Structure formats: structure tokens, C-alpha cells
Amino acid sequence: MARTDPKKDVVIIGLGWTGAILGMEMAKEGLEVLALERGEDRDTIPDFQYPGVIDELKYAIRYGFMQKPRNSTLTIRHGVNDTALPYRHLGSFLPGNGVGGAGIHWNGQTWRTQPAELRLKSYVEENFGADIIPEDMQIQDWGVTYEELEPYYDRFEKLLGISGKAGNLNGEIQEGGNPFEGPRSNEYPNPPLANTYDSELFAEAARKKGLHPFPRPAANASRAYTNEYDMQLGPCNYCGFCERFGCLNYSKASPQTCVLGALKRMPNFSYKTKAEVLKIEKAADGKTAKGVTYFDDNTGEEVFQPADLVLVCAYSLHNVHLLLLSEIGQPYDPATGEGVVGRNYCYQMTGGTSLYFKDKKFNPFIGTGAEGMSIDDYSISQIDFAKEGFIGGSYITGGHTGGRPIGQLSTPPGTPKWGKGWKEAAGAWYNHKMSIGSHGSNMSYRDCYLDLDPTYKDTHGRPLMRMTFNWKPNDIKMTQFMKGKIEDVAASMNPDQMASGYKKEGSQYDTTVYQSTHNVGGAVMGTDPKTSVINRYLQSWDCHNVFVMGASAFPQNTQYNPTGPLGALAYWAVDALRNDYLKNPRPLM
Amino acid sequence: MSDLPGRPSRRGFLKGSAAGAALAAVAVSAQAQTKEELPPLEQYKPSYFTPEEFAFIMAACDRLIPADGDGPGALETRVPVFIDRQLEGDFGKAADWYMEGPFQPDADPLLGYQSPLTPAQVYRAAIPVFEQWCQDQHGKGFADLDAQTQDAALSALEKGNVPLKPELRDFFAFILQNTKEGYFADPMYGGNHGMKAWTYVGFPGARGAYTEWVSRFNETYPLSAVDIAGERA
Numbered sequence: 001m002a003r004t005d006p007k008k009d010v011v012i013i014g015l016g017w018t019g020a021i022l023g024m025e026m027a028k029e030g031l032e033v034l035a036l037e038r039g040e041d042r043d044t045i046p047d048f049q050y051p052g053v054i055d056e057l058k059y060a061i062r063y064g065f066m067q068k069p070r071n072s073t074l075t076i077r078h079g080v081n082d083t084a085l086p087y088r089h090l091g092s093f094l095p096g097n098g099v100g101g102a103g104i105h106w107n108g109q110t111w112r113t114q115p116a117e118l119r120l121k122s123y124v125e126e127n128f129g130a131d132i133i134p135e136d137m138q139i140q141d142w143g144v145t146y147e148e149l150e151p152y153y154d155r156f157e158k159l160l161g162i163s164g165k166a167g168n169l170n171g172e173i174q175e176g177g178n179p180f181e182g183p184r185s186n187e188y189p190n191p192p193l194a195n196t197y198d199s200e201l202f203a204e205a206a207r208k209k210g211l212h213p214f215p216r217p218a219a220n221a222s223r224a225y226t227n228e229y230d231m232q233l234g235p236c237n238y239c240g241f242c243e244r245f246g247c248l249n250y251s252k253a254s255p256q257t258c259v260l261g262a263l264k265r266m267p268n269f270s271y272k273t274k275a276e277v278l279k280i281e282k283a284a285d286g287k288t289a290k291g292v293t294y295f296d297d298n299t300g301e302e303v304f305q306p307a308d309l310v311l312v313c314a315y316s317l318h319n320v321h322l323l324l325l326s327e328i329g330q331p332y333d334p335a336t337g338e339g340v341v342g343r344n345y346c347y348q349m350t351g352g353t354s355l356y357f358k359d360k361k362f363n364p365f366i367g368t369g370a371e372g373m374s375i376d377d378y379s380i381s382q383i384d385f386a387k388e389g390f391i392g393g394s395y396i397t398g399g400h401t402g403g404r405p406i407g408q409l410s411t412p413p414g415t416p417k418w419g420k421g422w423k424e425a426a427g428a429w430y431n432h433k434m435s436i437g438s439h440g441s442n443m444s445y446r447d448c449y450l451d452l453d454p455t456y457k458d459t460h461g462r463p464l465m466r467m468t469f470n471w472k473p474n475d476i477k478m479t480q481f482m483k484g485k486i487e488d489v490a491a492s493m494n495p496d497q498m499a500s501g502y503k504k505e506g507s508q509y510d511t512t513v514y515q516s517t518h519n520v521g522g523a524v525m526g527t528d529p530k531t532s533v534i535n536r537y538l539q540s541w542d543c544h545n546v547f548v549m550g551a552s553a554f555p556q557n558t559q560y561n562p563t564g565p566l567g568a569l570a571y572w573a574v575d576a577l578r579n580d581y582l583k584n585p586r587p588l589m
Numbered sequence: 590m591s592d593l594p595g596r597p598s599r600r601g602f603l604k605g606s607a608a609g610a611a612l613a614a615v616a617v618s619a620q621a622q623t624k625e626e627l628p629p630l631e632q633y634k635p636s637y638f639t640p641e642e643f644a645f646i647m648a649a650c651d652r653l654i655p656a657d658g659d660g661p662g663a664l665e666t667r668v669p670v671f672i673d674r675q676l677e678g679d680f681g682k683a684a685d686w687y688m689e690g691p692f693q694p695d696a697d698p699l700l701g702y703q704s705p706l707t708p709a710q711v712y713r714a715a716i717p718v719f720e721q722w723c724q725d726q727h728g729k730g731f732a733d734l735d736a737q738t739q740d741a742a743l744s745a746l747e748k749g750n751v752p753l754k755p756e757l758r759d760f761f762a763f764i765l766q767n768t769k770e771g772y773f774a775d776p777m778y779g780g781n782h783g784m785k786a787w788t789y790v791g792f793p794g795a796r797g798a799y800t801e802w803v804s805r806f807n808e809t810y811p812l813s814a815v816d817i818a819g820e821r822a
């Protein structure tokens with residue numbers, strides 16, 4: 001039988017980005033806080049230290065820091081009539097595992113959503129009319145506006161010491177920044193990173209086309225920096241082993257470098273590793289949770305951990321899985337359109353063009369996770385959806401993250417995959433390639449969702465979660481539009497050769513090729529319990545002492561990477577907890 | 590980190606020399622260090638493969654990344670040793686993969702690996718099928734074919750023209766991926782001997798510090814590769 005441990009005020013499920021922030025802020029309230037993390041403990045020393053950590057095979061190819069499907073995975077299918085099969089080894093997305101979560105091995109590209117994205121349905125209806133929304137598309141407003149979130153974006157950017165250049169300061173457009181961003185109250189805490197050669201070439205070409213390049217906001221520090229928790233970052237040295245690796249240099253913002261050192265010193269905070277939460281336990285009243293049950297891998301037993309407040313910070317996919325297993329909220333049924341848990345799962349539409357120049361040496365091994373020059377001229381707020389025939393947008397970047405030869409070397413089109421031809425092309429082109437990428441939105445659809453798999457089980461005997469997902473014509477049209485724009489800029493740079501890779505008509509979701517770990521939706525936020533799992537304060541509509549963090553809250557995916565908005569939302573929820581809920585626990589809406 | 594057997598070690602080198610001799614050695618080209626060669630590949634005792642299997646792996650690697658033309662080949666860089674060690678280790682055992690049934694090995698490839706076999710088992714089961722196919726088509730085992738016929742046989746395997754059960758359909762993809770991994774992975778895994786593949790393409794390996802080089806556009810980076818054990822190419 002399960003052991004029962006002494007009650008805590010707050011239990012946090014997962015100690016990645018959102019768990020670390022919530023842990024710190026709840027501990028600052030004087031509450032007894034316990035974080036349960038399923039993976040191992042990790043810190044810069046010894047886990048990310050030079051030179052052991054810059055091992056491409058171990059970390060980038062064999063996924064050393066990431067979730068092991070043997071312990072945790074899901075099943076995937078393209079359509080509601082297909083049989084889903086297990087995601088047996090990692091490919092398309094790489095969830096984190098262990099203290100720091102995916103926050104240790106992310107790139108650090110840290111964006112804000114555009115104001116229009118947070119009220120996308122209203123924006124589309126007001127500007128283009130409701131009838132341009134395809135029949136099976138389920139986009140909605142987030143229930144929080146950009147103006148409301150702005151201070152929290154600002155705080156999150158300062159927590160991470162983001163390097164960047166403001167483009168809109170309190171409504172005034174700033175030279176060299178992103179003129180299409182929402183108004184920000186402050187400049188970025190650190191100046192932009194220095195550009196690499198490819199970024200510079202792209203920016204120059206984009207400027208000549210009348211576009212507006214700006215440095216991509218980066219969680220790779222451009223100078224020495226100390227944040228609000230007295231955590232310190234040192235300048236990034238462009239080691240080229242950034243995403244998929246922990247930072248060897250205290251330069252990449254991560255839960256470790258920005259929060260955990262300070263959090264571990266709080267006497268009322270504690271955490272356990274190898275402690276996988278199996279279920280959130282509902283109280284007899286059915287309106288609250290009474291704690292969580294977890295498997296303690298250190299002692300090999302199940303433990304019931306009572307708590308007054310349960311914060312779900314397990315990464316978007318695991319958040320939804322836990323809600324489904326715990327029967328908190330009605331599971332979504334695509335046939336009737338009823339239910340909410342698992343509804344509106346979305347991904348990220350990406351594509352890119354490679355350019356090969358005989359006479360240019362890029363030194364691709366000199367790179368960092370988020371450096372690059374971007375344009376937002378084809379962002380959501382800049383496109384006439386009625387004219388173009390799709391809803392969505394992308395940001396476009398010239399830049400690179402590293403030149404690791406197993407995973408990041410590519411050869412021009414027409415090169416054989418092996419043999420002398422491959423070998424000679426690998427040597428001839430390794431140093432001569434750059435790329436321009438499109439990072440685009442993905443809308444929510446009636447039949448893209450998450451539920452429990454009827455067949456496959458995990459090591460604890462629980463059903464795996466099942467993902468039903470495929471690409472839709474709207475989003476394919478969007479990425480094809482970006483292809484045209486990117487190829488136009490690329491051609492103006494006169495490369496010797498060029499190769500494009502974008503989803504096209506008929507493209508099906510490929511689970512084997514890395515695209516992004518930007519799995520969003522499934523426990524979406526909103527103001528209507530019929531179409532959302534959590535209210536605008538990230539509080540469960542069903543159990544008011546359960547709050548669900550992370551990108552599972554996004555009603556559809558934005559055109560940007562998710563951590564900026566999910567970090568801002570975490571601080572937004574902290575304020576609702578601190579200023580309102582803790583004083584008088586109840587449904588806030 | 591312990592010294593790797595058969596590899597020249599900077600520590601061992603210094604241990605065995607008087608200080609003066611060690612200093613003098615600094616002036617000697619780094620290339621000189623690799624003179625203390627490992628036993629030839631032919632004498633390597635595989636830990637996973639049988640001798641017959643290893644003969645096939647040697648021959649296949651030699652075609653996938655051949656010696657001729659610019660750059661080192663897979664044998665010179667000891668890629669077969671890498672593959673043997675990988676199959677003996679966690680990769681070969683699918684130690685991290687979800688391997689619970691039911692299995693549907695003929696599923697849509699976009700849904701990923703669905704065979705009940707581990708990568709090591711796929712190699713073991715597929716090599717004899719392919720060898721038999723070579724016998725049937727050409728009257729010889731793969732290693733005994735001439736280079737051109739070997740290439741044609743590998744192409745047939747790549748294109749799915751060698752009849753393999755669906756459980757084994759990833760065989761070619763595994764060999765090709767593992768061969769390239771062995772070519773470019775850190776030498777501590779057994780391949781990329783002498784960091785020759787890194788040196789060839791111009792990757793400085795485990796240096797990981799480039800601050801003042803970020804803004805030096807279109808210049809040749811001057812330092813040679815280093816590996817995780819601290820050797821310099």
C-alpha cells in the first residue's frame with residue numbers, strides 16, 4: 001500500500017522552467033513547498049562541465065539528457081480512424097527529463113506573442129470576417145491580452161537576461177529592433193549577441209528587399225548579468241553545443257542558472273528526484289485535489305503526498321496526460337466536439353532553405369542556440385488572411401546554432417547519400433552552407449487532439465497518451481507562402497546552389513524527423529469552461545486548487561517558440577495566486 | 590578519464606619522458622603522436638559481431654565511405670570498431686526505446702520504428718539475408734564482390750529491392766547512420782580515428798570557445814581539432 005507523507009502547502013509536479021519559477025514564488029510566500037521531479041538531479045557541475053558535455057553522439061544523437069521512451073512516451077496517429085503506434089524512440093520532439101526539464105537543453109529563442117495572437121479569433125473576425133475560418137478550425141482567444149501580460153513578459157525576460165533589441169518601446173518604433181512587436185515597457189536587459197557571418201549576410205539581403213531585420217531575442221547572455229534572484233550569467237562563447245546540451249559556461253538561461261541555485265537555499269523549499277507523479281488525487285468534494293500519488297524510485301514504493309495546492313508543471317504533453325489519468329476535466333471527444341481535456345493540440349510549422357556558397361567560409365561550429373537575424377514582415381499581424389487564403393504567419397531567420405558534423409552537416413541537392421560522392425561533398429561544403437528558416441504558426445483543428453490510448457501502457461501500467469495529429473491545408477498554404485518569400489531573398493544572395501524543405505500539399509506529419517519541441521494545447525486557457533480546461537489564471541475549472549502551467553495552455557500555436565509566453569503566463573498566474581487565491585482559495589472565475 | 594587502450598595518451602607520453610624530452614616534443618608535429626598506432630583493424634576482436642558479420646561490416650563501411658577521393662575512408666577512421674561497440678552497448682540493445690507490443694513492423698514509416706527487434710538484432714538477422722541475396726544474384730558473398738557490384742548491391746538494399754521482412758526494413762538506414770556517426774563521433778567511441786574526419790571537414794571538435802572568432806567573417810579558423818580526451822589532431 002502507498003506510504004503517506006506529511007502534508008505540504010504546495011506540491012509542484014515537475015522541476016523545469018515553470019516548476020522552478022512557481023517553486024521560488026510560492027516559497028517566497030513562506031509556504032512549505034515540495035517539488036517532485038521524475039528524472040535525475042542535474043547541475044552545471046558536474047553534468048554540464050567541459051569537455052564531457054560537448055559530446056555530440058551522447059547528447060545530440062542519443063538524447064542523453066532527454067526523456068527515455070522506455071519510461072515515458074505516447075502513441076501517435078494521423079487521423080481518427082487510424083491505429084496509433086508508440087513513439088518508440090525520439091525524433092520529431094524531445095521532451096526533457098530531470099531537474100531543469102527541457103529548460104537545460106533548449107536553444108533559448110525567447111519571444112513574445114504578438115497582441116493579435118492572444119485574441120486571434122476576435123482579430124480574424126474583426127478584420128476579415130468569421131467566414132474565412134475553415135469549418136474544422138477551432139481557434140479561440142486566450143482570455144488574457146497582450147497589455148495584461150506585458151509586465152510579466154518583461155519580468156521573464158529579466159529573469160533570463162535576454163539579449164536583444166527592442167523594436168517598439170511604449171509605442172515608439174526603435175531602429176534596429178522588431179517594428180512589428182507589441183509595445184514593450186523596457187529595452188531588453190542585455191544588448192544583442194554579436195552576429196555570425198550568415199546572419200549578417202541574411203540581414204543585408206533582407207534590408208535590400210525593404211524588410212526589417214533585427215536580432216533574434218536570445219537567452220544566451222551577451223554580457224555578465226545578475227537577475228532578481230541574484231543568479232548570475234556570464235557571456236556566451238558560441239561553443240556550438242547549445243540546444244540538446246546543458247551549458248558549460250553559465251551563459252544559457254536555464255532553471256539551474258536563473259532560479260534553482262537561489263531556490264535551493266530557501267529553507268521552506270525541498271525537492272525529490274526520481275519521483276514520478278502518477279496521479280493527482282481528487283478530494284471527496286470532487287471540487288478540489290487533496291494531493292498527488294507518486295512513485296518513489298529511490299525506495300520503490302508509491303507515496304501519497306497530501307497538499308493544499310497542486311501546481312502542474314510537467315511539460316505540456318505530460319500536463320495533459322496527468323489530467324486525463326486523474327479525471328480532472330471532461331476528456332475531449334472529436335465526434336461530438338464536447339469535452340475539453342486534450343482538445344486543440346497543436347504543433348509548429350517549420351521549413352527552411354539552405355544556401356551553398358563556394359567562396360564563403362561560415363565556420364558553422366561557431367554558433368549559439370538563439371543567435372540569428374530575424375524578420376517579422378510576414379508575421380500574423382502583417383498578412384492579409386483574406387487575400388492570401390490562410391490564417392497564420394512566421395518569423396524568418398538567417399543564422400545557425402552549430403556545426404556539429406553528425407547532425408548538422410548537409411550537402412547540396414543531388415549529392416549521393418553515401419560513397420565517394422557523399423564524402424567529397426561533405427568535405428567540400430561543410431564550411432560553405434548557411435540557411436534561412438521559417439518558424440510558423442499552427443492552428444487548432446477539430447480532429448487534432450490528445451486522449452488515452454486504448455492499447456499501450458507505461459511501466460506503471462497506466463495507458464499511454466495518444467496524439468492524433470496531421471498537417472492541414474491552411475498551415476501548408478502558410479508555409480508555402482513563406483517558401484516563396486524566403487527563396488526570393490535567398491536568390492538575391494546569389495548562392496551557387498540552393499535547396500528548400502517545406503511541407504507541401506499532401507505532406508503528412510513525420511514523427512521521425514526533428515521539427516521542434518513545441519507541443520502545445522490540450523489543456524487550454526480561456527474564459528469559457530466549455531472550450532477550456534483552465535481559466536485565464538491557469539486555474540482548473542474543475543478543481544480550484546489545481547493550476548496548470550506550460551504551453552498546454554495555448555489555444556492554438558503562435559508563430560513563435562513557446563517559452564516566452566509560458567514564462568510570462570507563469571508569472572501572471574503567480575500574481576493571481578499571491579494577490580488573490582492564497583488569501584481566499586476558491587474558483588477565481 | 591582513463592586512457593583509452595591502444596591510443597597514444599598525452600599523459601602516458603609525459604609520464605614516460607624526462608621533462609626536457611617532453612618539452613622538446615612540443616615542437617614535434619602533433620601528427621607524430623598518432624604514429625603509435627593501434628593494432629590493424631583486421632586484428633580487432635569484435636565484441637558484438639561474429640567474425641563473418643564483422644567481415645561484412647568492414648566491406649560495407651568501405652563502400653559507404655570509401656578510401657578513394659578526398660578525405661579519409663571509413664576503414665582508415667576505424668568506423669567498424671565504432672559500430673561494434675555501439676551494438677554491444679545501449680544503442681544496440683534499444684535500452685532507451687519503448688519496446689512493448691503489440692508491434693506493427695509494416696506500419697507507415699512516418700510513424701517511426703515499429704519492429705520488435707533491437708538494432709543489434711536487426712543487424713544479426715539481416716546480414717545473412719543480404720549475404721544470401723548477394724550469393725543468389727552474384728554467386729559470391731558481399732565482401733568478395735568487386736567494388737562496383739558491392740555498390741549496386743548496397744543500392745538495391747537501400748531502395749528496398751532486397752527482400753527483407755518488415756521487421757528488418759531499417760537495416761540499411763542503421764548501417765548508413767551508424768557509419769556516419771562513427772566517422773564523426775568523438776574518437777573515444779572507437780571511430781573517427783586520429784580525428785581525421787573532423788580535420789578533413791574542418792570541424793575543431795571539442796574546443797567549444799570561439800568568442801573572438803564570431804565576427805571574423807570568411808576567415809579560416811586556425812586551430813586544429815581537439816577531442817574530449819584532450820588529444821590534439
Ligand SMILES: Cc1cc2nc3c(=O)[nH]c(=O)nc-3n(C[C@H](O)[C@H](O)[C@H](O)COP(=O)(O)OP(=O)(O)OC[C@H]3O[C@@H](n4cnc5c(N)ncnc54)[C@H](O)[C@@H]3O)c2cc1C
Nearest residue numbers: 014016017018038097101102107108109277314550561563
Ligand atoms: C532541443 C530543444 C530546443 C528548444 N528550444 C527552444 C527555444 O529556442 N525557444 C523556446 O521558447 N523553447 C524551446 N524549447 C522548448 C522549451 O524547452 C520548453 O518550452 C520549456 O522547457 C517548457 O517548460 P515547462 O516547465 O513546461 O517544461 P520542462 O522545462 O520540460 O519541465 C518539465 C519537467 O517535468 C518533469 N515531469 C514530467 N512528468 C512528470 C511527472 N509525472 N512527475 C514528476 N515530474 C514530471 C520532467 O521530467 C521535466 O523535468 C526547446 C526544447 C528542446 C527540447
Ligand code: SF4
Nearest residue numbers: 236239242247252368
Ligand atoms: S552556445 Fe553559449 S549559451 Fe549555448 S551552451 Fe554554448 S556557451 Fe552556453
